[in-house]
Amino acid sequence: MEGQEHADWTGGCYYETECYPAAASIVTSVSGYMSAPVAGTCHVNAHYGNPVGFGPSQSSGAAGASISPFCAPPPQGNGSAYEPTCSIRTRESKPYRRSYTHAKPPYSYISLITMAIQQSDNKMLTLNEIYQWIMDLFPFYRQNQQRWQNSIRHSLSFNDCFIKVPRSSDKPGKGSFWALHPDSGNMFENGCYLRRQKRFKCKNRSGGGDGEPAANAGSEGGSGSDPPTPSSSPPSTDPKDLKAPSPPPLSHHHLPIHLKSDLYHPSYPFNHPFSINNIMSEPQLHKTEPMVQYGAFGCPVSGTLMGAKSGLDVSHPDTNYYHGLYSRSIMNP
DNA sequence: CTGTGTTTAAATTATG
């Protein structure tokens, strides 16, 4: 069947031997900050450039600005931050342009969506913006759009961690904005962007019982107390809005109080060393540097998880994201 | 009609 399509990533892997000598080493070397507590073992795709790394976070700026851990939005349109991928790194030495470009990024759609939303100014994006963001950063997704976009839509609707925020009014476009459920916490706190340990489930919903005991990310102290709604949440009439916490805030100033403050605190779930937040902000990116930082991202798997498996480690140079790195079948049958 | 959203169902894959 459409094997051809898959061929893309089947063949091109991010872990070309040439490109990536030793994931582990890269991890450490390239991204020092990676050595976080949690991850005793973060190996895996250490090289995957930090997608969001593109911009230096505008650190400065207004007080509130600090909040924007994420840099500017992805380069719109052309020139994805990644295009050159591999080559960049070794630009001087060797132009490995081995397809890194065509390999499937080591992130689940959920994490991609989350990253996209997180890096947006208003912490919310339209479906199309999400598509764009992904395509801008990952050339891989410029192909088979229908396929993955359908998946994105599915992920958005299916996962409670994503909520729909109705458009304000002046926005002509169609569709609403998508944001992260405030209580979803740091879904990737384990450092794994391929799969969360537990799917975030919105407890509310009438019936109750429905099954799943609402798992959720635990936001540490979190105290799942406040509801998303920032006090002023007009009754959403939409059925789907069940989930929507609040109307279009737009701008940090309107973020739910708890959310807002959390962003400033280290306790904010996304502040975890491996959190998307950090990953994306990528402080050390020297704007001057060529770009693409192989950093954080690279290390999705936390010691807690895979590391535990002991020797798994690592990023096998000959594997690509799906086949190998994460599959023990290859490393440990 | 096309783009958005929802849902259902089945196939994959990562993890314990």
Add this chain to the structure above:
DNA sequence: CATAATTTAAACACAG
């Protein structure tokens, strides 16, 4: 190996 998370496909409803 069992289980749960994620990906893929597809059918449908709706709004612009």
